[in-house]
Amino acid sequence: MNNLANKTSIKNNKHEINKKDKIKILFRRHGMALVLLAMVVLMTVLSPAFLTTRNLMNVVRQISVIAIIGFGVTMVIITTGIDLSSGSVLALAGVIATSFAHPNQYPLIVSIIVGLLVGAIAGSINGAFTAFGEIPAFIPTLGMMIAARGFALIFSDGRPITNLSESFEFIGGGYFLGVPFPIYVMLLTAVISHILLKHTKFGRYIYAIGGNAQAAVVSGINVRKYLVLVYTYAGLLSGLAGIVLASRLSAGQPTAGVSYELDAIASAVIGGTSLSGGVGTIPGTIIGALIMGVLNNGLDLLQVSAYWQQVLKGAIIVGAVLLDKKKNR
Amino acid sequence: MHAEYVLEMKNISKTFPGVRALNNVQLKVKKGTVHALMGENGAGKSTLMKILIGMYRPDGGTIKFKGKEVKFKSTHDALQAGISMIHQELSPVPYMTIAENIFLGRESLYKKTFWVNDREMERKTEELLKQLEISLNPKMKMKELSTAYTQMVEIAKAISYNSELIIMDEPTSAITEREVEHLFKIIEWLKKKGVSIIYISHKMDEIFKIADEITVFRDGSYVDTCSVKNITKEKLIEMMVGREITQLFPKEEAEIGKVLLEIKNFTRAGKFYDINLKVRKGEILGLAGLMGSGRSEIMESLFGVVKADKGEIYIKGKQVHINSPADAIKHKLAFLTEDRKISGLFLPLSVKDNMYISSINNYIEKLFINSKKVNKDCEEEVKLLNIKTPGLDQIVNNLSGGNQQKVLIARWLLTDPDILILDEPTRGIDVGAKAEIHRLMSKLAKQGKAIIMISSELPEILGMSDRIVVMHEGKITGELTRKEATQEKIMSYATGAAS
Ligand SMILES: Nc1ncnc2c1ncn2[C@@H]1O[C@H](COP(=O)(O)OP(=O)(O)OP(=O)(O)O)[C@@H](O)[C@H]1O
Ligand SMILES: [Mg+2]
Secondary structure: OHHHHHHHHHHHHHHOOOHHHHHHHHHHHHHHHHHHHHHHHHHHHHOOOOOOHHHHHHHHHHHHHHHHHHHHHHHHHHOOOOOOOHHHHHHHHHHHHHOOOOOOOOOHHHHHHHHHHHHHHHHHHHHHHHHHOOOOOHHHHHHHHHHHHHHHHHHHOOOOEOOOOHHHHHHHHOEEOOEEHHHHHHHHHHHHHHHHHHHOHHHHHHHHHHHOHHHHHHOOOOHHHHHHHHHHHHHHHHHHHHHHHHHHHOOEOOOOOOOHHHHHHHHHHHOOOOOOOOOOOHHHHHHHHHHHHHHHHHHHHOOOOHHHHHHHHHHHHHHHHHHHHHOOO | OOOOEEEEEEEEEEEEOOEEEEEEEEEEEEOOOEEEEEOOOOOOHHHHHHHHOOOOOOOEEEEEEOOEEOOOOOHHHHHHHOEEEEOOOOOOOOOOEHHHHHOOOOOOEOOOOOOEOHHHHHHHHHHHHHHOOOOOOOOOEHHHOOHHHHHHHHHHHHHHOOOOEEEEEOOOOOOOHHHHHHHHHHHHHHHHOOOEEEEEOOOHHHHHHHOOEEEEEEOOEEEEEEEHHHOOHHHHHHHHHOOOOOOOOOOOOOOOOOEEEEEEEEEEOOOEEEEEEEEEOOOEEEEEEOOOOOHHHHHHHHOOOOOOOEEEEEEOOEEEOOOOHHHHHHOOEEEEOOOHHHHOOOOOOEHHHHHHHHHHHHHEEOOEEOHHHHHHHHHHHHHHOOOOOOOOOOEHHHOOHHHHHHHHHHHHHHOOOOEEEEEOOOOOOOHHHHHHHHHHHHHHHHOOOEEEEEOOOHHHHHHHOOEEEEEEOOEEEEEEEOOOOOHHHHHHHHOOOOO
16 A cells, blocks of 8 residues: 555656656756857857868867866866876976887887876875875875976986877877777776776775765775775876877876866866766766867967967856856856 | 734745755745644755745745745845754864854954954854853864763854854754753743744654744645644654554564674773674674764774774684774675765765675675666665666766665665674654664564664664663663663663663
8 A cells, every 4th residue: 555655656746747847857967069060169169270170179188188187187186186286297207208118119009007006106105094084185285296307307307208109100190090098098098997987896985985974984984995996097098198189299298187187077067077076977078178178269260469368268168167066056 | 913923935946957845835834833844755845945045046936034035045044034054964064163163154353453352253153152051162163072961062153143044954964862951941941032033853752842833845746734632643754755654663573583693892992991892693782872882883893994902703603803894895894984075975976886886895806896787676675765866877966865865774784794784874864764664674684584673772772672782971781671671771771870
């Protein structure tokens, strides 16, 4: 009797999702995608050079490095953390990887593994301090941001490391089936990160830790272990981004990637990742990165002066997130 | 015309995406009375109150306060007009003092400056607390206070606005009988001053003690309003749930077997000393005591959340070492904690994620989560526990308080535990669902599980336990069988009078 009554009431509730609600939900879920779409439409109207295969590919290639970092940063932010060291770790991984990538020296895989390893180690140090030192991630990652840059300069003696093998330069500069290779790297990383986040225990735990760390402990989650893993993964991706960038620049630059961490954080947040934790997705971060990319590209095409570009960029980032918040009320 | 009504809400409706929370309801409160608002979990009580104080915008309807139509845009407006609210979910600022919390948003300033006058605020707070006979120092930080005292401070805060209408949304769900009596004294005093009160609670005894009139909602619709004098408990329950509930504590006899869990010489300095406890297969052990008697702390240490200084744990006669909740879960323990917001729920996550997080290993196949299996099991729990949600993907923060509690119960059932530790398992749960949860406890005991239940509600302890252990200030002061136990005996052990 009671069960019956309840079943019908659940059913009724489902039926009540009407059209207006549907539009609301659609907008709530895909608000930033719509913003991106609006920007694309606007640019197409304003500049004939925008909607060409070449230009679009260019945009995506330009965001690939930021996006790769952004995927790791997204996970870190979901746990209520932050990673300020991405840009510097990228540079450190870049100079060390390139020093193993001179022609006829080692197989390509060695330099790649070295680059990834450098990133992962730096990340695990970030994670260990955050998890075991119980200090806010801001501090250890700020320290790493400064120190890793220092190490990059020490290691390279302040000079770019050049004379790289052809195969290494392919990673960032090559084309496959007419599409720049970094785009494949980005897509592959995106798919892996997305699967990790949505379909594995690791991912569920990341959301849980960010949603309520204390409840996570009581639920039997080894919070410290997973925090270290998250930062390690973020570091690993910074290392990967370092390899891609060094390859494209044909040099391990100790000064590469300055302030990339901020662009990565911005991409994640524009893409709907909540700084208060527990919320965020990889597709969202891709959209966030694309919005930044289209913005840069668009302002270039419209020949806005570099100084004004900065002002506009700042304003548009804040505006976009504000809009996103508004529609949730 | 309706001068006697301080508040008249008419034809109020509110829809959230996928949920019709309120459907043309009304509420009329007479001046100087205590008006109880009753209904099952998810009936829409809190939603109506949030509409009243301007936190939510209604889809339609009118609100008249003191005879004038009002439309509050924010809680600030409502406070200004003379309505304050004690929320179901406490929200203190933990690192600020009591005085700062009470005067949050309306700090006293030195004359014509921007300089906050702490001394003035502390003086006023001291006066207020004295008037309410709450013995706390205004300079204490909120985080130093127990849940019960935090609740008392919230009550004091609501009163400090000198409002004409005070809303109390389940003010007694976190406090013991002693504080409840204290609160009732305060309410009587407020009534004498002509203040009106809207009182929401699932505890029947309270309603009949304190309320003048009752309004009942069911599934977002208005049922009826009547005077407390003209209604019986049974009739009221029937109005709320739409059917009769024959048995409030459906305790069934289970076969009591071997000792499943034993703790010996458990000690954590400052919290509990030399605790020896046993619980058997098929047994429900009730842990009684006042707030702060150390009951929850023992369970925290048993479950590996905070390590005990000393003591041993035996499961099925074998000594085990539990260093973390993960260890405890491995040994088939489950722990429903007392404060669902602080140590239970993942508020931004979905109902589903909240449910299977502790049993996730059962759903991993070759590294990936088998969503089909997750969905199937979670659907089953939703049905079993009658959880009101538009779907498994609903964000748990959007459920009503009682349904959130059921989600947590589902989490632990999914781990298929042998030993269940339930700390205030029916806090904030309506009568109908409460009986269902009690029936579930009986069923689990019959299946041969051992249950340790902490409860501050004596009728629940008496109604459900096979054996009752009473604590006072960190020590066990008495043990009673189901037959021996009475309310008086438990209270005398709990206050330390009997030992
Ligand atoms: N912000 C929200 N978004 C979506 N649904 C909501 C939101 N707030 C409440 N609801 C839904 O509205 C209904 C009424 O909830 P409400 O909190 O008012 O219940 P209640 O009567 O206070 O229950 P309880 O006794 O459990 O506290 C529930 O079905 C709940 O899930
Ligand atoms: Mg409520």
